[in-house]
Amino acid sequence: MGLLIRGALLPLLLVGCGVDLGATTEWVDIESVTGELAPDRGGTTRALPVPMTSGDVFRVVSFNVEMGGDPVLLANEIRGNAAIADAALFMIQEEESYPDEGATRARRLAQQLDLGYVYVPGRVKKTGTHGLALMSRFPIENVDVMALPLTDGGQQRIAISADIVVGEVRLHVVNVHLETHINITDRILHFRPAIIDAPEQVIVAGDVNTNPYLWEEGAVPLVPTAQIVDTDQAPLLDDYMRALGFATPTADVGPTERMLGVESRLDAIYTRGLVVGKGFVDRTVGGSDHWPIWVDVTLP
Numbered sequence: 001m002g003l004l005i006r007g008a009l010l011p012l013l014l015v016g017c018g019v020d021l022g023a024t025t026e027w028v029d030i031e032s033v034t035g036e037l038a039p040d041r042g043g044t045t046r047a048l049p050v051p052m053t054s055g056d057v058f059r060v061v062s063f064n065v066e067m068g069g070d071p072v073l074l075a076n077e078i079r080g081n082a083a084i085a086d087a088a089l090f091m092i093q094e095e096e097s098y099p100d101e102g103a104t105r106a107r108r109l110a111q112q113l114d115l116g117y118v119y120v121p122g123r124v125k126k127t128g129t130h131g132l133a134l135m136s137r138f139p140i141e142n143v144d145v146m147a148l149p150l151t152d153g154g155q156q157r158i159a160i161s162a163d164i165v166v167g168e169v170r171l172h173v174v175n176v177h178l179e180t181h182i183n184i185t186d187r188i189l190h191f192r193p194a195i196i197d198a199p200e201q202v203i204v205a206g207d208v209n210t211n212p213y214l215w216e217e218g219a220v221p222l223v224p225t226a227q228i229v230d231t232d233q234a235p236l237l238d239d240y241m242r243a244l245g246f247a248t249p250t251a252d253v254g255p256t257e258r259m260l261g262v263e264s265r266l267d268a269i270y271t272r273g274l275v276v277g278k279g280f281v282d283r284t285v286g287g288s289d290h291w292p293i294w295v296d297v298t299l300p
Helices: 002-006 010-014 071-079 105-113 184-195 233-243
Strands: 040-042 057-064 089-097 116-125 128-136 140-147 158-166 169-177 202-207 213-216 220-224 257-259 262-264 267-272 293-298
Touching (some): 040 105, 057 169, 057 202, 057 267, 071 105, 089 116, 089 169, 089 202, 105 128, 116 140, 128 140, 128 158, 128 169, 169 184, 184 202, 184 233, 233 267, 267 293
Parallel strands (some): 057 089, 169 202
Antiparallel strands (some): 040 116, 057 293, 116 128, 202 267, 213 220
16 A cells, blocks of 8 residues: 555645645845845855865765754764764754844854855744755855745745855755645645756755654644555655655665654755765764764765
8 A cells, every 4th residue: 555655646645735836936046135034154264175076975964953052062963973074065954043142053053163154044033033054165156045835834944055166066955944744745845846947966955854744734743644554754755756866865764853752754865966875864963853864975
């Protein structure tokens, strides 16, 4: 039954939805964004890394930092892990900024790690903002933001895209944080605008919130779907991405988040047009309710 639902019946899941398909979803240059949602970005004082060329390995980490409340703690957790301490690129979700802290949490974390960064707010939260960040050992260029379609009862979510300039190579990346309280039909429609027109060579990563629950009216989790049929959202979204030509290196990493004793695979990295290695997760890294995941990409 699980294979039937994940295969032949998957298109039927797209009939009927709670996503505002009438919303305008387009990429906007962050340089044109002003006011409360204006981005914050900066470089690094570290000497440029040893030049990388075709065939070299470029490590990409995706990490939901659960609002990044303590940048020093997060930096210590990252630096203390040999696998990710010297990664080339960090794609960060649930970063926040509050004026009374003096500097964005993204800036403070990037300074601790001596990385270049860009923080893009997605929405106002209390006296500050909540959004996404990229932190890189290489220049970050052509950064755009997209307001993803609203879901019934959901909050405004965003995706950001950018080019990471590694010598003569440009790696196009898309960082996302999807809504929590939606089923797989709405999750695909919510995600689709950010990736459907992506170039043939691209890295997509983030907290895609593929939880194992059924949601009633976007608010009430019913039961883990695996108790009824094999319709856990994570493999379903993986199937959708494979249909678009993406590799799914983090499909077998297991849980990436623990909440109230329940472990779920909420985070993912997808690549297309690139040689990518096996995905990994490290559950010893603290500072968030999520654990970081990573892959090695071979530079074209």
